[in-house]
Every structure is written in structure tokens, then in C-alpha cells.
Amino acid sequence: MGDGKDCLPAVAMVVVQVGYAGLNVVSKLAMNTGMNPFVMVAYRQVVATIFLTPLAYFYEGKTWTRVTSAIIFQIFLSSIFGATLNQLLYFLGLKYSTPTVACALSNTLPAITFIMAVPFRMETVGIRTKSGVAKVLGTVVCVGGSMLMTFYKGNLVRLPPSGIHWKYAEEVEGSGASAAAADEEKMALGAALVVLSCVAWAVWFIIQTKMSRTFASPYTSSALMCFMASFQCLAVGAAVERKISGWKVGFDIRLVASVYTGVVGSGLAFVLMSWCIQRRGPLFVSMFSPLLLVIVAVLGWAILDEKLYVGSVVGSALIVGGLYLVLWGKGQELSDQKKSTSSTVNIGGGKSNVMDEEQGQHGAIGLTPYSP
Template identity: 65%
Template sequence: MARDFLPGFAMILVQLGFAGMNIISKLAMDSGMNPFVMVAYRQIFATIVIIPFAFFWERNTRPRITGAILFQIFLCSIFGATLNQCFYFLGLKYTTPTIACALNNLLPAVTFVMAVPFGIETVGIERKAGQAKVLGTILCVGGAMLMSFYKGSLIDIGESSIHWRYAENMRERNSSNENNTFLGPLLVVASCIAWAGWFILQAKLSKTFTAPYTSSALMCFMASIQCGVIGVCFERNISEWSLGSDIRLIASVYAGVVGSALAFCLMSWCIQRRGPLYVSMFSPFLLVIVAVVGWALLDEKVYVGTAVGSVLIVVGLYAVLWGKEKEMNQISSVDEIDLEGEEHEEKYDLELQVPVYSNGDIIQNAS
């Protein structure tokens, strides 16, 4: 029973880590840090952290790394690390964490649509499981859109007593910075498409290369080179690469260790066991967590749109998970029936052949 809850618990930890990364990274970029520089440092720190786990935990079980495997990991690094994170952090710079997290909830719908042509997911609209997945995806996207575009009246839930004064001062210092209401959301949507592509590629990779720590280490290493080249192209001032500021150092290390190393390993492990849709459907929790943390630490207000959207997201999440779980149970039941049928057929053939062919006396013993 505990093993059934482990993937869900792991994905909740991932979303908690992402929530902290969104807030800290936004503060670092408000302090003037280039988003491409942050992404490059994120991959470097992630590679350093993952390599020891990959070496010691998988050195005896690691499958042979072929050229085809390296190419698949290279594609995963482009979509899952470089494009996804560059688009997201650049979009986060030009918008708010709440809007970025809200638009990020398009990921389940994009993943579901992209996974169907590859045969990784099936619609099965005639079954309850398929109906639950489709309805849950619609509810999740609808809740995210509601939180993004409908504010509503203020919900008076009091004030938090644990405000983060540093964050408040940073916001006041950069209050003159204008958000690009078109470019920011557009880049976040682009990051969702890239991330959904990584889910599909990772699902294919996990079937042929069952070493998630090794694949994550290689992916982050390749992404370090890719993001480093992009960072140098957009930021050639050496002083801007300095991590002398506390918030820049904390944001880079946190993003690398928690946002990449821990997150990629846990997500790869969950994809291998439950599939890409299961992993992507936990992304709505990020929006709820950011809303709660924003109220507690940053004194952000809670509105009707936020509350109703959060409810829709959670309901939709569990609808899809229920449908996915029911679908997996049905597949397991069919496999068990087929296996029992093969065993019965093999046993029947043996019983038939022994009296017929023993001692070569076929005619007499056949009767």
C-alpha cells in the first residue's frame, strides 16, 4: 500500500520545491540577475549533485550507454532543460510568479494531447476512465485560466504574521519595473510545450534505459553546455556572472539542487512507474502552493478567482488521477488473465502430449 502512495508523495515534494524556486528566482532576477545566467548555473549545480548518485547507486545496474541512448538523452536535455527552463525563466522575468504558475497548468492538457499520437496515452472516451481524464484535464485548465484572468472580490482571511521583509523590500525597490503582458505569458506557454515534449521523450527513454540518475546526470551535463553557450551569447559581462550577492547564490544553488537535480530524478522515477500524464497532472498543485506561500510570506491578497480556480484544479487533478489509476488497474487485470490463459494452455498441451508420445506408442495411448 505504501508503494502506491510513493509516486504521489514524490511529486508533491517536487511541486513544493518548484514553489520555492519560483519565489526565490523571481527575487534574484528582480535584483538584476540575467535569467540565462541563472539557468546556466542551475544546470551546473544540478550536474554536480546528481553525478555521485548516478555513480554509486547505478554503477552495477546501469545498462550499456549506446549512441542511440545518448541521442535520446541529448533530445531530452534540449526540451526538458534548455528550452523549457530558458523560456520559463525569461517569461517569469516579464510576469509574476502567480501568472507563470497559472499558465504552467496548461502542461497536463498539452501533455495529454501530445501523448495520444505516440500511443503513450489513450483517450477511451467510451469508458469512465477516459471520460474522467478528459473532464479532469478540462477542469484543471479551466481553473488555471480562471485564476489568470478573473480576479473577483477580495476574500478577507486576515493578515499573515510571518511576512518576509526582504522580499517586501525587494518588491518595493523594483516596483517601477513593468511586466510585458504579452511576451511573458507567451514564453511560459512555450516552456509548457517544451516540457510536454520532454515527458514524451523521457517516457520512451525510460523503457530502454532504466537508470534515471545516470540519464538525469547526462541530461543536466549536456544542458549545462547548451545553457552556458546561450548565456554567454546574451550576457558577455563577466561581472554579471558573479554570485557574490546572497540572493543570486541561494537562487542558483536552490534551482540546481532542488529544481533540477531532485526534481528530474523524482520525475524520471515517477514517469518510469506511472507514465508522463500522471507526473504532469501534479503541476496544478504548484499554483495552489505559490498562492498560499505568497499570502503567508509576501502579503499577497486572496481573491474569489484564486479560491474557485484552486478548487477546480484540485478536483480536476483527482479526476484525472482516478481515471489513470482505473485504466492501469484494467490493464493489469487483462494482463493477468492473458498470463493465466497462457499457463493453462501450456499445461493442457503437456498433459495431451505425454500420453500420446511416451514410448512412441501413439495409437494405443492416444485412446
């Protein structure tokens, strides 16, 4: 029984990555039918708010009295960077690129977060230590891989057909194939937009790290964030998509994408990741991020007949390698901090444990990779 329970966090994170892989594929199909990404993101926020509010009330209803004007302002900033800008930029990038490219570039988030956290003294470089060298080197490798994927295409990697293509996906992909071929130069734009979405998400991490020290109620803050982002995204969507027909959804892939991204992308995945973070810490959650790239690449090849190029393959490998360097460096740094704290505080062991726990939570939270 003990071994089975120990495996549950790992199983939960695999489920999260599979869910996010489906999100990328379903969203790409919906946009290929002509669905505006601004409309999709607006619907996602509305669905996520409806899904998260009962959870916040059930698990954290007693903490609602602690919501102050300062916390509301922080959540408002979180909604702008963590939901509105991040998701709009990501789905625009996904529209102009491919699910594999978008997922690979999203793995640059730990490196971008590390760069942005250093000036705020949330992270230290420590270039004279192994952990510091690993973080800096991993950051450079991640950025190099993202630049390679953005600006270099290379030869086509020839793979045999899977033979299990989703018929509906073939029809949808076929309808947008000529436009995609004519706009190959937009691939670089799509890649750049995904990287910018990671920058917005990194800003969210910095805001969230500060807010979590005074208001540690993730369900409530997420529900409020999605609620505020709903109005922001609806306003932006209304300005971009002014035709009523652009907002219509039927019993089709657009409805599936709207519900799926809200429930799975912003609801179920968040609950599972929060549960895993409480039991194993954010670094454990971070280690499963590259799995998303593998799953999406396989699904893209099998279902969407997605083409892979040398630049994407090599760039993805560099990003994954750099990611693990950054995460290894961060893990080594936290281990050294715990050893230092344990050796310094010999009296009052309970207090020392609390200090170690806080260092593990706040020190590594900024390096949890992005989940779109």
C-alpha cells in the first residue's frame, strides 16, 4: 500500500501532462476551423471560473474574510500577466506554429523565470558553486535552443505515416494546409509569441511568490484571477472579433476546445499540480514538463500528421537538456540550504523544519514550468 501511495503523485503528473497535450491538439484543431484564439481564451476563463469557484468555496471558504484590497490588487496583476497576456500570446503563437514547437518553447520558462528573478533577489547566481554554474549554463542552453527553433528550420525529418490519423483532424488540417504552407514565414512569429507568453508567465510567478506569503489560498486566488481575466479577455475578444458569428459555438470542436481548456487546462490540472506540490514540492512537478513535449510530438505525428524538422528536433533536445540543468542546479541549491540550516539551528527542531519547508516552497516555485 505504501508503495502504491508513493506512486500517486507521479501518476497524477503524467495525467496532467496528457491533459495538456490534448489541450494543445484540440486548441489547434479549433483554431484551424477559424475559431479566433481571443474568443477561445475568453471562453476558457469563463469556464475555469465556473469550475474553480465551487472548489474555492468548499476548500477555502473560511479564508475569504482575509481577502484585502492589497490582495485584490495583486490578484488583478496576476490576472493580467498570468491569464490574459500569457494565454492570449500562447494561443496566438500556437495558431501560427505547431503544438510541438509551442510546447518545446514553453519549456524555456524556468530559464526566463530565473533571469527575471535574479534582479528581485528571489534567485541567486552563485557562479562559484556547482548549482550556480548549472543554472547559468542551463539558462544559456535553453535560450539557445529556443532561438534555434525560432530561426532555423532545416531539413524535413522523414517519419513513416502512423496510420491512425483522426479522420476529423485530417479534414480540419486539410482545410488549413494551403494557408499554413503559404504562411511558413509566420512560424517565427508564432515561436516569438510563445516565448513572450513565457515572459508574462514569469512575471506572474514573481507576483504569485510574493502573494503566497500573505495569502496562501490557491483555489480562491485562482478563481478570482480567472474571474477578472474573464472580463479582460471578453473585452479584448469583443474588440478583435466583432462579428456575432465568430462567437458562436455548436456541438463541434469549438465547444470541445472551450470546455476542455477551461476544465482541464485551468481547473483539473491546477488541482492535481497543487496536490502534488503539497506532497512532493514544486521541483517534483517541474521534472515532468519535458514529458509534455514528447506526448505532443507523438500525438501531432499520429493524429495531425505534423511534420518535424531538424531545427525543431535539435532545438527541443537543447531546451530539455537546459531545463534539467536548471532544475538540477536549483535542487542542489535547496539541498545545500537545508544542510546549512540544519547545521546552524540545533535547538528547536520544529522551527528549523518550518524554515526548510518555506525555503523549498518559495525558493523553487518560480521554476515550475509553464502549463498553458
